[in-house]
Amino acid sequence: MSTATLPTFDPLDPLALDAQLDEEERLIRSTVRQYVREKFLPVVAEHFEAGTLPESIGQDLGALGLLGMHLEGYGCAGASATAYGLTCLELEAGDSGLRSFCSVQGSLAMYAIWKWGSEEQKERWLPGMAEGKLIGCFGLTEPDAGSNPAAMRTRAKKTDAGWVLDGAKMWITNGSLADVAVVWARTEEGKVNGFLVEKGTPGFSAPNMHGKLSLRASVTSELVLDGVEVPEANRLPEATSLRAPLSCLNEARFGIVFGAAGAARACYEAALDYAKTRVQFDKPIAGYQLTQAKLADMAVKVGNSTMLALHLGRMKDAGTLTPQHVSYGKYHNVSTAIDVARTARTVLGANGVTLEYPVLRHANNLESVLTYEGTHEMHTLILGQAITGLPAFT
Amino acid sequence: MKICVLVKSVPEAGVTKRINPSTGRLERGGETRDNPFDTHAIEAAMQLKEGGELQVDEIVAVTMGPEAAAKALRKAVSLGADRSIHLSDEALAGSDVNGTGYALARVLATESPDLVLLGQQSDDGECYTIGAVVADHLQMPSLTQVIKIDVEGGALRCERQAEYGYDTVSIPLPAVISVGDAINEPRYPSLKAIMGAKKKPLETKSAADAGIEADRVGYDHARAHCAEFAEPPAKAAGQIIEDEDTSETVEKIVAWLDERKLLA
Ligand SMILES: Cc1cc2nc3c(=O)[nH]c(=O)nc-3n(C[C@H](O)[C@H](O)[C@H](O)COP(=O)(O)OP(=O)(O)OC[C@H]3O[C@@H](n4cnc5c(N)ncnc54)[C@H](O)[C@@H]3O)c2cc1C
Numbered sequence: 148m149s150t151a152t153l154p155t156f157d158p159l160d161p162l163a164l165d166a167q168l169d170e171e172e173r174l175i176r177s178t179v180r181q182y183v184r185e186k187f188l189p190v191v192a193e194h195f196e197a198g199t200l201p202e203s204i205g206q207d208l209g210a211l212g213l214l215g216m217h218l219e220g221y222g223c224a225g226a227s228a229t230a231y232g233l234t235c236l237e238l239e240a241g242d243s244g245l246r247s248f249c250s251v252q253g254s255l256a257m258y259a260i261w262k263w264g265s266e267e268q269k270e271r272w273l274p275g276m277a278e279g280k281l282i283g284c285f286g287l288t289e290p291d292a293g294s295n296p297a298a299m300r301t302r303a304k305k306t307d308a309g310w311v312l313d314g315a316k317m318w319i320t321n322g323s324l325a326d327v328a329v330v331w332a333r334t335e336e337g338k339v340n341g342f343l344v345e346k347g348t349p350g351f352s353a354p355n356m357h358g359k360l361s362l363r364a365s366v367t368s369e370l371v372l373d374g375v376e377v378p379e380a381n382r383l384p385e386a387t388s389l390r391a392p393l394s395c396l397n398e399a400r401f402g403i404v405f406g407a408a409g410a411a412r413a414c415y416e417a418a419l420d421y422a423k424t425r426v427q428f429d430k431p432i433a434g435y436q437l438t439q440a441k442l443a444d445m446a447v448k449v450g451n452s453t454m455l456a457l458h459l460g461r462m463k464d465a466g467t468l469t470p471q472h473v474s475y476g477k478y479h480n481v482s483t484a485i486d487v488a489r490t491a492r493t494v495l496g497a498n499g500v501t502l503e504y505p506v507l508r509h510a511n512n513l514e515s516v517l518t519y520e521g522t523h524e525m526h527t528l529i530l531g532q533a534i535t536g537l538p539a540f541t
Numbered sequence: 542m543k544i545c546v547l548v549k550s551v552p553e554a555g556v557t558k559r560i561n562p563s564t565g566r567l568e569r570g571g572e573t574r575d576n577p578f579d580t581h582a583i584e585a586a587m588q589l590k591e592g593g594e595l596q597v598d599e600i601v602a603v604t605m606g607p608e609a610a611a612k613a614l615r616k617a618v619s620l621g622a623d624r625s626i627h628l629s630d631e632a633l634a635g636s637d638v639n640g641t642g643y644a645l646a647r648v649l650a651t652e653s654p655d656l657v658l659l660g661q662q663s664d665d666g667e668c669y670t671i672g673a674v675v676a677d678h679l680q681m682p683s684l685t686q687v688i689k690i691d692v693e694g695g696a697l698r699c700e701r702q703a704e705y706g707y708d709t710v711s712i713p714l715p716a717v718i719s720v721g722d723a724i725n726e727p728r729y730p731s732l733k734a735i736m737g738a739k740k741k742p743l744e745t746k747s748a749a750d751a752g753i754e755a756d757r758v759g760y761d762h763a764r765a766h767c768a769e770f771a772e773p774p775a776k777a778a779g780q781i782i783e784d785e786d787t788s789e790t791v792e793k794i795v796a797w798l799d800e801r802k803l804l805a
Contacts, residue, residue: 165572170612170615171615171735171736171738171739174612174615174616174619174730174735174738175732175735177574178729178730178732178735181729182729210729210731211729211731211732212731212732212733212734213732216732224732224733224736225736226732226736230732
């Protein structure tokens with residue numbers, strides 16, 4: 148092959164990963180990218196500042212067909228895992244809050260119903276959720292049970308009429324927006340079961356949590372369950388242990404591996420753009436070695452993270468992806484994205500701390516991403532056990 | 542009725558356009574996308590179909606270009622076109638507007654459309670002329686730079702962007718209409734439509750299939766060849782007026798405009 152036919156180095160795709168996508172994947176990717184650029188980025192700063200999410204998000208993502216896109220049937224598109232990942236990447240290049248909305252709806256709430264629900268539950272909820280007309284949330288974390296969900300205190304008591312739920316969930320994304328909350332509770336027999344709690348059920352409320360300095364363009368709520376009566380028909384019949392909620396988290400985490408690469412890319416792009424135009428001491432700061440070291444470091448990190456995500460996507464589609472692989476991906480990509488965001492921040496100088504540029508917004512968001520869906524430490528321990536065979540969780 | 546929509550694959554917006562100095566033709570490697578103006582033409586076709594005032598049975602996307610140009614067709618069918626035709630032939634490479642319009646018209650003639658829609662310009666060539674050339678070959682009336690289409694009986698009542706304001710023109714069918722980007726806000730293709738696009742028929746035609754006479758197309762038969770190219774001259778630095786006192790700033794701007802006789 149002569150060098151004349153080699154494609155030129157693309158600073159925005161330093162590993163030429165685009166060539167690894169098929170045409171359909173590229174079209175999905177560019178559609179989501181276009182949506183984010185045209186509809187979401189113009190308003191993200193004001194929403195981040197106000198601590199809100201654009202109201203149209205559910206309908207928008209529903210019309211695009213992205214909610215529960217990787218599920219089969221019930222109005223879902225049945226796309227590949229890689230296509231779902233690429234979607235998460237583009238959404239999170241917009242904002243982690245936007246991707247979180249999609250993850251919680253599709254991979255936590257919808258997936259829980261799809262995987263562990265009854266036929267009636269699937270038919271009742273999934274088509275409307277795929278369209279974004281019905282919103283779901285996923286309540287596992289509690290004030291005293293975070294990394295260790297087995298310590299949950301929310302109780303489900305069997306009655307003649309069905310079940311009574313008592314307890315509280317915390318840090319629940321989309322909580323107050325949700326038409327249906329997937330709530331995990333322990334039965335008197337000691338098993339973890341999932342319940343579909345509908346908005347407006349007596350005794351159930353979802354007050355919003357305030358004062359977050361991260362993931363501000365995302366609604367986070369408590370779920371308060373005070374003698375909430377739900378019929379047996381609202382219990383997810385196939386879920387009988389913690390394995391059920393953990394299976395959902397594994398789906399969502401997979402999307403985060405891609406999403407974090409997207410946030411990193413957005414920061415790197417902003418820094419590159421800025422460095423080429425910002426002139427100090429009579430030349431663009433991109434011309435200084437220290438800036439180039441930062442740009443090279445970011446380019447390599449973005450390339451490696453994207454390659455890793457894509458690799459895991461191909462493995463998931465081939466049916467060879469294990470939870471440990473997903474931990475590997477989240478471990479690497481989220482912490483790397485934070486590094487990139489912080490480096491990008493320095494390139495932008497004072498402008499880097501404003502909402503006019505995306506870098507500090509992403510850096511702040513990524514702190515939540517580092518913690519939710521299994522903290523960085525938990526994934527370290529999962530890898531540690533996979534490597535050594537010795538569990539070090541307790 | 543049948544609507545044919547012409548679409549074209551153009552270089553991605555961020556890609557620097559390069560003209561090959563030896564051939565005088567635009568380099569067509571690199572990342573491509575569908576021409577944004579064509580997306581508006583497809584949307585216009587979809588709105589006519591969904592509006593229900595015309596009985597639109599079929600929307601057919603048509604492109605001419607190398608193998609990679611089929612990408613624009615895939616986008617077109619994911620946006621709602623029912624099927625697509627790809628005119629692709631080495632012999633067509635390097636055709637000028639005249640040859641391209643002729644070749645496209647030959648393909649369109651085999652479809653006997655009631656309406657041909659296209660973007661008023663392509664993002665790369667920016668000739669604004671294909672619509673008129675196609676219309677001439679098809680012996681159909683043509684409107685360019687249309688920003689509004691209403692159905693009026695069997696005809697279309699269109700608004701055309703003019704230098705000052707717009708013209709309202711009624712046009713009988715069949716017709717060729719090129720649209721501007723103010724005409725509508727194109728939808729995004731849905732994931733299901735993207736995934737379904739593969740299943741919609743795509744027909745590839747050679748020049749011979751379309752009955753194109755070889756001596757009317759291609760670089761050698763182009764009637765216009767670009768002779769020379771130059772980078773656009775660098776713009777002189779503008780004058781920046783700091784806004785310290787707003788009424789003073791306004792005065793300065795008005796004076797600047799007045800000096801250049803830009804105020805009516
Ligand atoms: C913005 C946001 C949105 C969220 N959305 C949801 C949601 O929709 N649904 C939901 O159920 N939850 C959600 N969460 C909760 C999230 O999943 C938890 O915060 C997470 O699981 C960690 O729990 P914790 O905050 O209680 O921290 P803890 O578990 O108390 O951990 C505190 C620190 O101790 C470390 N640690 C804990 N145990 C060990 C150990 N054995 N060894 C070493 N280190 C350890 C942790 O890694 C961490 O660094 C969300 C959180 C945030 C911030």
